[in-house]
Amino acid sequence: MAAKNLPPTYDKIAKHAVFPEMTHDEKARYNFIANLNKHLAHVSQGNALAFENEVKPAFKNEHGRDFNSKDELGDAMAKNLHYQSWSALRRCTMEMRQQAGRSLTYRQAAELKEKVDALNAGKDTLILNDDVSPPPYLQAVDNHLMPGSYHTELFEGDVCNAANYDGGLFVTTAGLLGRYSDGGGQAIAQWVKNENSHFQPKRILDIGCGMGHNTLPIAKLFPDAEVIGIDTGKPMLRYGHARAVALGYDNVKFMQVEASEMPFEDESFDWIQTTMFLHETGGKSIYNIMREIYRCLKPGGLTMHIEQPQYTDDMSMYEQWIRDWDAYNNSEPYWSKMHDIDPKDLMADCGFNPAEFMQIGVKAINDLDDGTQKSDEPEDHGRSPIWNVFGAWKK
Amino acid sequence: MENPIDYIGIAGNKPKGKRPYFFDDPAVERVLNITMAVGMELAVARERIDTLERLLEEKGILSREEITNYVPTSKDIESQRQQWHSEYISRILRIVQQSMEEVKNPDKTLQEIADDINQM
Numbered sequence: 001m002a003a004k005n006l007p008p009t010y011d012k013i014a015k016h017a018v019f020p021e022m023t024h025d026e027k028a029r030y031n032f033i034a035n036l037n038k039h040l041a042h043v044s045q046g047n048a049l050a051f052e053n054e055v056k057p058a059f060k061n062e063h064g065r066d067f068n069s070k071d072e073l074g075d076a077m078a079k080n081l082h083y084q085s086w087s088a089l090r091r092c093t094m095e096m097r098q099q100a101g102r103s104l105t106y107r108q109a110a111e112l113k114e115k116v117d118a119l120n121a122g123k124d125t126l127i128l129n130d131d132v133s134p135p136p137y138l139q140a141v142d143n144h145l146m147p148g149s150y151h152t153e154l155f156e157g158d159v160c161n162a163a164n165y166d167g168g169l170f171v172t173t174a175g176l177l178g179r180y181s182d183g184g185g186q187a188i189a190q191w192v193k194n195e196n197s198h199f200q201p202k203r204i205l206d207i208g209c210g211m212g213h214n215t216l217p218i219a220k221l222f223p224d225a226e227v228i229g230i231d232t233g234k235p236m237l238r239y240g241h242a243r244a245v246a247l248g249y250d251n252v253k254f255m256q257v258e259a260s261e262m263p264f265e266d267e268s269f270d271w272i273q274t275t276m277f278l279h280e281t282g283g284k285s286i287y288n289i290m291r292e293i294y295r296c297l298k299p300g301g302l303t304m305h306i307e308q309p310q311y312t313d314d315m316s317m318y319e320q321w322i323r324d325w326d327a328y329n330n331s332e333p334y335w336s337k338m339h340d341i342d343p344k345d346l347m348a349d350c351g352f353n354p355a356e357f358m359q360i361g362v363k364a365i366n367d368l369d370d371g372t373q374k375s376d377e378p379e380d381h382g383r384s385p386i387w388n389v390f391g392a393w394k395k
Numbered sequence: 396m397e398n399p400i401d402y403i404g405i406a407g408n409k410p411k412g413k414r415p416y417f418f419d420d421p422a423v424e425r426v427l428n429i430t431m432a433v434g435m436e437l438a439v440a441r442e443r444i445d446t447l448e449r450l451l452e453e454k455g456i457l458s459r460e461e462i463t464n465y466v467p468t469s470k471d472i473e474s475q476r477q478q479w480h481s482e483y484i485s486r487i488l489r490i491v492q493q494s495m496e497e498v499k500n501p502d503k504t505l506q507e508i509a510d511d512i513n514q515m
């Protein structure tokens with residue numbers, strides 16, 4: 001059998017002046033992990049088979065009925081050997097990816113800080129604020145098993161977690177988001193430009209911009225706009241700003257700002273974007289943040305949110321349950337809870353007109369797609385590069 | 396600036412939250428995680444050898460075909476290579492060898508031996 005859908009080799013990743021240096025073996029380690037991830041995406045199909053062929057019939061046999069709840073289903077699946085093996089390996093690959101990325105970035109922690117500091121020096125487009133601390137939900141968990149999350153500095157000026165994120169995203173996504181892992185940002189920027197030609201945003205906000213890889217495609221397609229990325233993680237902002245400077249951007253500002261308490265004036269942005277952000281917030285904050293978005297948006301302005309696909313009523317109990325795997329086992333706890341909220345209600349509760357609500361699907365733009373990465377790939381529980389985007393015009 | 400970080404220790408830090416274990420016996424999962432890490436390092440070494448071979452070929456020092464078609468040219472080389480395999484396998488399967496020795500020669504526990512020695 002010929003191997004299909006091989007991930008691109010790690011050397012295809014786009015580098016820039018603050019990108020961590022990697023040895024031959026460090027890159028080889030990432031090649032191994034990317035391939036292991038692909039493999040596990042394929043054998044994840046065995047979970048559905050194990051459910052249909054083994055777990056469900058056995059339960060019915062014993063209890064004379066189907067599962068009543070996701071919990072009951074989960075307890076039964078937890079005893080299945082295929083599911084156990086797949087889960088153990090998936091947890092393992094995520095931990096290996098963190099260790100691989102942390103060892104190579106922390107090995108050069110001082111150099112990374114120096115490179116970043118040199119590019120940031122004297123620039124007024126990086127605005128840090130010590131009074132802003134990370135929200136409590138970020139302090140309660142290390143999302144996707146990244147020790148120290150987005151905000152931890154092991155020493156003053158440490159940017160390792162951001163550099164680790166930058167180097168590793170290509171591995172976790174098996175390169176499907178392109179050389180800069182910015183396929184999501186590119187897709188939304190093109191959608192806004194192509195589908196809404198009347199709309200000429202002058203001031204754009206990207207909330208939870210992280211290291212800004214999805215912010216830059218927006219700044220590129222709207223070069224005359226003032227683009228502001230906000231985040232609470234200092235390492236992300238410092239590294240993201242240096243990365244943007246290194247890549248030649250001068251219309252992006254990086255600010256340390258808490259999204260549920262933004263220092264911006266009412267009605268001061270034309271477009272407010274979040275990308276893979278809301279599912280890493282919390283049950284109360286998501287409302288506070290959406291209210292802030294409404295407040296800061298100009299009348300006629302647009303807000304769009306790239307998110308994991310919602311659960312729909314026609315999705316089976318098994319499908320909903322397996323989609324929660326990452327919530328509990330890859331430390332994305334709000335991912336599951338957020339699915340209980342209807343995004344339309346969320347937006348309506350925060351002031352948006354329900355008639356203006358829209359939901360679209362965007363496919364990540366992959367500049368590495370040479371035709372061998374075709375869509376015969378089995379869907380891997382919300383990790384495919386087709387994203388759900390919801391949002392509204394403020395009218 | 397000198398690197399302020401013990402990067403080897405830091406690299407393996409645990410993320411927040413109690414770690415889920417999936418196998419009935421967590422020890423199995425522990426062994427799996429160690430095995431996977433070793434498996435990864437083997438893949439890394441394999442990629443390095445591949446790089447070496449390709450560079451050697453590019454520079455005209457040898458061809459990959461020569462590697463493929465290589466056969467030991469003396470009895471000595473043959474036995475060196477086979478001995479390497481034999482030693483390698485014994486190394487990985489040490490625990491099986493020891494359990495066989497134990498079956499052949501049932502041992503006293505160290506407690507019992509300690510009690511014995513106490514009388515010696």
Ligand SMILES: C[S@@+](CC[C@H](N)C(=O)[O-])C[C@H]1O[C@@H](n2cnc3c(N)ncnc32)[C@H](O)[C@@H]1O
Nearest residue numbers: 135150208209210214231232233258259275276
């Ligand atoms: C999953 S990352 C997404 C990064 C980026 N938008 C992307 O496309 O990948 C979430 C980011 O949001 C930031 N964040 C979370 N809550 C925040 C808040 N209340 N205010 C500002 N930033 C926040 C985190 O620090 C983190 O960098």
